[in-house]
Amino acid sequence: IGLDTSITSNRFEWPVVSLKRAEAARARAIAQLAEPQLMLSITAADTSRSLLTTSIGMEVSDQALQSTTLDFVNMALTRQLQVERNAKTYEYLLAFLNGDPDMGQDALVQVKAKDFDDTITSDGVITKKALVAWLVSDYYVRQIDWLVTDLDVAMAIEDALATTNTNQHVPGALVPQFSIVNRMLSNLKMFIVEPGKGWPANTIMGFMSSQAIHRVRNTAAAYSAVEQFVMRRSTQLRIDSAEIAYRQFDDAFSVLSLTV
Numbered sequence: 001i002g003l004d005t006s007i008t009s010n011r012f013e014w015p016v017v018s019l020k021r022a023e024a025a026r027a028r029a030i031a032q033l034a035e036p037q038l039m040l041s042i043t044a045a046d047t048s049r050s051l052l053t054t055s056i057g058m059e060v061s062d063q064a065l066q067s068t069t070l071d072f073v074n075m076a077l078t079r080q081l082q083v084e085r086n087a088k089t090y091e092y093l094l095a096f097l098n099g100d101p102d103m104g105q106d107a108l109v110q111v112k113a114k115d116f117d118d119t120i121t122s123d124g125v126i127t128k129k130a131l132v133a134w135l136v137s138d139y140y141v142r143q144i145d146w147l148v149t150d151l152d153v154a155m156a157i158e159d160a161l162a163t164t165n166t167n168q169h170v171p172g173a174l175v176p177q178f179s180i181v182n183r184m185l186s187n188l189k190m191f192i193v194e195p196g197k198g199w200p201a202n203t204i205m206g207f208m209s210s211q212a213i214h215r216v217r218n219t220a221a222a223y224s225a226v227e228q229f230v231m232r233r234s235t236q237l238r239i240d241s242a243e244i245a246y247r248q249f250d251d252a253f254s255v256l257s258l259t260v
Contacts, residue, residue: 144206202258211252218242
């Protein structure tokens, strides 16, 4: 999450910002009383967005409470939260990739691995050259530090990078060592999508985590309550929440296709 915002309403105005203008702008000489060159403007979208409230609950009979500890109830709630957040994560990731009509966002444009390495002639193949060339492309706009893909592509990446590093310094050897000073690459975190979750084959989505995702939460919708039903001889628990997540800057994303 690059930006986490809390609001107290079920609607919010979506700010519209482009990184391209800010990065293309250069400071320039200026005359007295002249206004500076404008590098960036932020406006609100024409339409506001709505946050739907979701709710989950549980009911326990009085008889069950007599033999059920609070630790057991807490374990059940924790497990439900894990499953819920995992499912929500997949929904968000697919929406980032394929677009979200509710947020007015189209699918991300894809580039092909073979465009970075012309030796690639088969689907599902990635080479070290293609991977590195893709990661450093437009590095002045974004520095990718997260990858999202499936297990097959993750294994293909591992195979492509499973080469011996021969640039090791040997004491006394007359071999210069190189250190890249312009920040082009960083260590990567990888999220591997489970099979059957709808992730398209031969697809890698990379993004710069500090700029890519904006999550909005409605704190006024956060609600929990416990009620005892005497006639039913049971106790019910309810938990409400409301949030959305969307692509904050499209420029912070890049999608690589391994389809020729």
